[in-house]
Amino acid sequence: MSPAMSGAVQAAIAAHRDRPGALLPMLHDILAALGHVPRACVPALADALNLSRAEVLGVMSFYHDFREHPPGRHVVKLCRAEACKSMGADALAERTRARLGIDFGQTRSDGAATLEPVYCLGNCACAPALTIDGRLHGRVTPTRLDALLDELDGDSR
Amino acid sequence: MTTTVYVPADASARSVGADAVAAALAARPGVTVIRNGSRGMMWLEPLVEVVTPQGRIAYGPVTVDDLPQLLAAGMLGGGTHALRHGVVESLPYYARQERLTFARVGLIDPTSVADYEAKGGGVGLRNALAMAPAEIVAAVLESGLRGRGGAAFPTGIKWKTVLDTPSSQKYVVCNADEGDSGTFSDRMLMEGDPFTLVEGMTIAGLAVGATQGYIYLRSEYPDAAAVLRRAIAVARDAGWLGDDILGSGRRFELELRMGAGSYVCGEETALLESLEGKRGQVRYRPPVPAKQGLFGRPTALNNVVTLASVTTVLAKGAAFYRDFGAGRSRGTLAFQLAGNLARGGLVERAFGVTLRELLYDYGGGSASGRPLRAVQVGGPLGAYIPERDFDLPLDYEAFAAKGAIVGHGGIVAFDDTVDMAQMARYAFEFCAIESCGKCTPCRIGATRGVEVLDRLLAREQPARQLAVLHDLCDTMEHASLCAMGGMTPYPVRSALQHFPGDFGLEQAAPGPSRRP
Numbered sequence: 001m002s003p004a005m006s007g008a009v010q011a012a013i014a015a016h017r018d019r020p021g022a023l024l025p026m027l028h029d030i031l032a033a034l035g036h037v038p039r040a041c042v043p044a045l046a047d048a049l050n051l052s053r054a055e056v057l058g059v060m061s062f063y064h065d066f067r068e069h070p071p072g073r074h075v076v077k078l079c080r081a082e083a084c085k086s087m088g089a090d091a092l093a094e095r096t097r098a099r100l101g102i103d104f105g106q107t108r109s110d111g112a113a114t115l116e117p118v119y120c121l122g123n124c125a126c127a128p129a130l131t132i133d134g135r136l137h138g139r140v141t142p143t144r145l146d147a148l149l150d151e152l153d154g155d156s157r
Numbered sequence: 158m159t160t161t162v163y164v165p166a167d168a169s170a171r172s173v174g175a176d177a178v179a180a181a182l183a184a185r186p187g188v189t190v191i192r193n194g195s196r197g198m199m200w201l202e203p204l205v206e207v208v209t210p211q212g213r214i215a216y217g218p219v220t221v222d223d224l225p226q227l228l229a230a231g232m233l234g235g236g237t238h239a240l241r242h243g244v245v246e247s248l249p250y251y252a253r254q255e256r257l258t259f260a261r262v263g264l265i266d267p268t269s270v271a272d273y274e275a276k277g278g279g280v281g282l283r284n285a286l287a288m289a290p291a292e293i294v295a296a297v298l299e300s301g302l303r304g305r306g307g308a309a310f311p312t313g314i315k316w317k318t319v320l321d322t323p324s325s326q327k328y329v330v331c332n333a334d335e336g337d338s339g340t341f342s343d344r345m346l347m348e349g350d351p352f353t354l355v356e357g358m359t360i361a362g363l364a365v366g367a368t369q370g371y372i373y374l375r376s377e378y379p380d381a382a383a384v385l386r387r388a389i390a391v392a393r394d395a396g397w398l399g400d401d402i403l404g405s406g407r408r409f410e411l412e413l414r415m416g417a418g419s420y421v422c423g424e425e426t427a428l429l430e431s432l433e434g435k436r437g438q439v440r441y442r443p444p445v446p447a448k449q450g451l452f453g454r455p456t457a458l459n460n461v462v463t464l465a466s467v468t469t470v471l472a473k474g475a476a477f478y479r480d481f482g483a484g485r486s487r488g489t490l491a492f493q494l495a496g497n498l499a500r501g502g503l504v505e506r507a508f509g510v511t512l513r514e515l516l517y518d519y520g521g522g523s524a525s526g527r528p529l530r531a532v533q534v535g536g537p538l539g540a541y542i543p544e545r546d547f548d549l550p551l552d553y554e555a556f557a558a559k560g561a562i563v564g565h566g567g568i569v570a571f572d573d574t575v576d577m578a579q580m581a582r583y584a585f586e587f588c589a590i591e592s593c594g595k596c597t598p599c600r601i602g603a604t605r606g607v608e609v610l611d612r613l614l615a616r617e618q619p620a621r622q623l624a625v626l627h628d629l630c631d632t633m634e635h636a637s638l639c640a641m642g643g644m645t646p647y648p649v650r651s652a653l654q655h656f657p658g659d660f661g662l663e664q665a666a667p668g669p670s671r672r673p
Contacts, residue, residue, distance in 0.1 A: 020452060021414075023434035028376075028415055049434070062436040062593075064418030065376055081338030081587075082533055082580070086496035086571045087524065119420060119587065120336055121377055122344040124569065125199035125494060125501030126169050134379065138172035 001040045008033035009041045013048040023049060023059055027066050037066045071114035072107045074152050076100070077131045080117045083124035092128050092145055099149050113152060159187050160233045163206040163213065165263065166192035167348050168380040169341070175203035177221045188233065194349015196263035197503030198250055201242065209235040212244040250519055255481060256505045257469045257489050258462060259342075262349035268387050270395045273352045281471030282397075285360045286405045293364035294320055297467060299475035301487030306332055306423075306460025307535065307564040308640075309553050312467070315457060318447035319365035322455040327367035329358050330432065330451055330458045333374040333381070334416050334423040337536025339567030342491035342503055343461035347374075347381040350465075351388035352397070355411060357464035359402060360471055362409040365457045370411045373428050376418055385413050420591035424639045425458050427593055438593040439639040460565070462491055483509030486552045486563075494520045496569035497529070506551075513547040516570060527572040531655070533580075535564025537587055538644035540651035541577065560651065562644075577656035582610045584648040592641060599642025602633040606649065613660060623662070626653075 001009070012029035016022040026045060030037050037060055046053045060066045078093055097103055100113050107114040123129035126138030132148060140148075164170075164179035182205070183190040196204060201217035214235040216227060223240060230238040245251055245263075265272035273279065285293050298313025319327060331354065335343040347354060358370045374382055389411050392398045400408050414432055416422050422431045426440035429451050450456025466488065470478045479487045486508035492515055494501045499521035506515075516522070516529060523529050531541045540561035542549065549555055556563050571580075585606030592599045606629055613622040630646035637643040657663050 021432050021434040024414065024417060024431065028417065055435075059434065059436055062419065062438075063416075066417055079338075082537060082583070083339045083496040083569045085580075085583070086569055086575065118377065118418075119591070120338045120340075121168075122335060122341040123169050123172050124339045124341055124496065124567070125498075125503075126172055126202065127496060127501075129172065136168055136172040136380075138169060 001038075005034060005038060005040065006044075009044050013044065017048055023051070023056065024063075027060060027063075031066060034070075036068060036070045039068055069107075072111050074113045074133055075116065075131075076113055076149075076152075077116045077118040077121075078104075079119070079121050079123075079127070079129045081120045083120075084128040087127040089128040092130075092140060092142065095142055095145060096149070099146070159189050161189045161191060161208040162233070163191050163193045163208075164203060165195045166267075166380070166384075167195035167202070167263075167345060168378070169199055169345075170195055170202040170204070171380065173202055173218065174220050178203050178205060178219050178224065181221055181224055185228075191266050193265060194262045194267055195345055195503075196245055196251060197259070197345065198248070198500070199502040200500045204245075205232075206245060207233055207235055211235060212246070215242045215245045215248070216240045217242065250500065250502070250504075253519075254505050255489050255507050257478070257481070258353070258466045259346065259350075259491055259503065259505045261353065262345060265350065267349055267351055267384055268391050270352070270391060270397075273350075277472065278350075278352055278468075279356060279397075279403075281468035282356045282359055283403065284471050285363050286403065286407065288363075290320055290364050290366060293360065293471065296475045297364070297470055300470040300478040301475075301482070301485070302463065302466055302470060302478065303486070303553070304460060305462040305466065305490065305565065307337075307562070309563070312459060312463055315447050315459070316361065316364050318445070319367070319455045319457045322448050324455050326369070326452075326454050327365055328451045328454055328456040329361045329365065329367045329370040330429070330446075330456055331358055331370065331372040331464055332423065332425060332428055332458060332460045333372050333378075334428060335378075335461070335565070336375060336420040336423045337538075337565055337567050339495040339533065339569035340493050340536060340565045341495070342493050342566065344378050344381050345503055346461055346465055346491075347378070348384050351384050352392060353465040353468055354385075354461055355388060355392045355397060357467045358411060359398065359409045360467050361457050361459065361464060363407060365455070367455075367457060368408045368410060370409065371432055371451070372411065372413045373416060373422070373432055374413060375416045375422075382413065382415065389413060419593075420587075421593040421639070421641050424593075424641065427639070429456070429458070436593070438595045439641075441638065462565075481507035483507070483550060483552050484554055486554070490551065490563070490566045492551065493565075493567045494570070495567060496532075497523045497525055497572045498570045499524050508552050509550050511548050511550050512542065512568070515551070515568060516547060520570065523570065523572045525572045525574075527574065529570050530573040530575055531571050531577065533569045533571075533648065534567070535562040536567050537584060538562070538640055538647055539564050539567075540647045541580065541655060542651070543655040560647070562647065577652040577659040578610070578614055578661075579659075581649045581652040581660075582607060582614075584645055584652075585610060588641060588645040596636070596638040596642060598633045598636040599638070599645070602629055602637075602642060603645060605629060606633075606645070616661060619662065 204217035422437040431437040588603035
C-alpha cells in the first residue's frame with residue numbers, strides 16, 4: 001500500500017472501530033479519501049474487525065459504490081430506471097455512449113471519464129436525470145447533455 | 158427594508174438551477190434568501206417565493222437568465238410577470254391537497270427549530286412524553302396507519318410486538334433507502350423537514366422502549382444526508398435528542414448510516430444486514446425484525462414517511478388521522494407524480510383519490526402531449542396499469558384486487574410511444590442486476606427471464622416461450638425469499654396481460670397508433 005492508501009485505511013479504522021457494524025462506514029471513508037476502495041486494504045480491515053478477508057472482500061464486492069479501481073477524472077452516472085426511461089433516458093444513454101466512446105461500467109483510455117448506470121436519483125419528476133461528479137442535473141435534453149459533456153471535454157487535459 | 162425570498166435547496170430544484178438563482182438573489186442588497194424545501198410542484202422548479210404583505214408570491218420556473226426581466230418587472234414587490242403564479246396556497250395543485258405529513262415541507266427553513274415549532278412541530282413528541290409506551294402504541298394502532306414504505310403492514314402491530322418483546326436493548330431503524338423509480342417523497346421530506354423524521358423516530362423510541370435509532374440512507378441522496386447530519390446536530394443542541402429529551406429525563410440517540418448502492422437493501426432484513434456491516438442479503442423469516450432485528454435485538458423498522466406520519470397522529474389524535482382515507486386505507490399518502498407528466502410533483506391526499514384525478518387534474522396529462530398509455534404504480538416491482546383502469550381508487554385493497562400495488566405511492570406515467578415488452582424485459586434485467594443472490598428463484602430466474610423474453614420477442618417458438626415465462630413467473634412469485642424476486646413478475650405479467658401486441662402475441666387492443 002502507498003502511504004496515502006495506508007493513511008486513509010488507518011484513519012477509517014480509527015474513526016469507526018468501536019462502532020457496531022463498522023465495516024460500511026470504514027469503506028465509505030476510504031472511498032471518500034481515495035476515490036476507490038483498493039483490494040490492498042482488505043487485510044487491515046479484516047484484522048481490525050476480526051473478520052476473515054473473504055468476508056471483507058464479500059462486502060466490498062456486494063455494493064455498487066465500492067469500486068475497486070480508480071475512476072476517470074470525471075464520473076458520469078446516468079439514470080436507467082423507469083421514470084427516466086419514460087422521458088427518453090435510453091436515447092440519452094445512446095448519445096452519451098457515442099459521445100464518450102465507452103459503454104456503461106467503462107473508463108476511457110485517456111482517463112477522462114467513467115460512465116456508470118444508476119437506478120434512480122430521486123429526481124423522477126424532473127426526468128431524465130444524471131449526475132456528473134456527484135452533481136445532479138434534471139430535465140436533461142439532448143442539447144443540455146451535449147453542453148454538459150462539452151464542459152467535460154474542455155476539462156479533460 | 159429587506160425582502161425575504163425563498164429558493165428551494167431541494168435536490169430536484171438544485172438539479173434545474175436553483176443554486177445559481179439563490180446566489181444571484183442573495184447578491185442583491187436588501188434581499189435575504191432562505192433555502193427551503195420544495196413545495197412539490199416540480200414542473201415549476203426552481204420556484205422562487207417572495208414574501209409580500211399579500212403572502213408568499215410564487216415565480217417559476219425561474220432561471221438566472223430570467224432574473225433581470227423578473228426584477229425589472231418588480232418581482233421583489235410581487236410584480237406581474239408571465240412567470241408569476243400568485244400565492245402558493247391559492248394554486249389549485251397545492252390548495253387541493255390534504256397536507257398532514259408534508260404540511261411544513263417547502264414552508265420552513267428545514268433546520269430551524271423555531272420555524273419547526275412555529276408550524277406545529279414538536280407537539281406530538283411532547284404529547285408522547287406524557288404517555289405510557291402502551292398508550293402511544295395504542296394511538297398508532299387506533300390511527301390505522303400502515304407502513305408507507307410499500308408493504309402496508311399496520312404500524313401499531315409492529316410496534317406492539319417490539320414493546321412486548323423483552324430485551325435490555327431495542328432499536329428504532331428508519332428505512333431511508335428509497336430506491337424505487339418514481340418515488341421521491343422520503344427524499345423531499347428529509348430535505349425539507351428533517352425534524353419531523355427526528356421527532357417521529359423519537360416517538361417510536363418512547364413507544365417501544367428503544368434508546369438508539371439509526372437512519373439508513375441510500376448513497377444516491379447526498380443532499381438529504383447533508384440536511385440530516387445538520388438536523389441531528391441541531392436537534393441534539395436543542396435538547397430534542399440525547400440523555401434528557403426536552404427535559405423529560407428520557408433518552409434517545411440517533412445516528413445516520415449510509416448505504417452503498419444496493420436496491421435490495423430497501424428490503425428490511427437486507428437493510429439490517431447492511432447496517433451490521435455485512436452483505437445486504439435478505440434474512441429468512443421468522444423471526445421478524447420486531448422480535449430479532451438489528452444485532453439480534455427487537456427493532457422497530459419503519460420507512461421515513463411512516464415515522465413522520467406518527468407525529469401527526471400523536472399531535473392531533475388517532476381519530477383525526479383515521480378520519481382521512483377509504484376502507485382499510487386510513488390517513489393520507491404522499492403520491493409522487495413522475496415520468497411523462499406535464500405537472501410532475503408531490504400530491505398528499507387521503508386514500509381513495511383516483512389515478513385519473515392524479516394523472517390529469519394534478520399531473521395535467523403527458524409532458525409530451527401524446528396520450529398516456531400506461532402507468533406503473535408502486536415502483537419497479539409494481540404492476541403496469543392501462544388507461545382503461547385509470548378510474549381505480551388509490552386504496553391498498555382496491556389495487557390488490559386488480560393484482561397491483563400502491564407501494565410507496567410512486568406513479569410513473571408513459572405515453573403511447575412506450576414499448577411495454579421492453580419495459581417487461583427491463584424488469585427482469587433490473588432484478589438480475591440488483592438481486593442479492595441468496596435465493597435461486599430470484600438470482601437465476603431474473604437472468605432466465607431476460608433470455609426467455611428475448612427468444613419470445615425474436616419469435617422463436619412463441620407459444621413455448623410464453624409457457625416457460627408463466628412458469629418462471631410462478632416460481633419467482635412463490636419461491637423467492639423477498640419481494641425483489643417475488644414481485645418482479647408483477648410488471649412482467651401486467652405488461653403481457655394488458656399489452657400483448659407489444660410482445661407480438663396477438664393484435665393489440667384498438668388504441669392510439671404507436672410511433673414506429
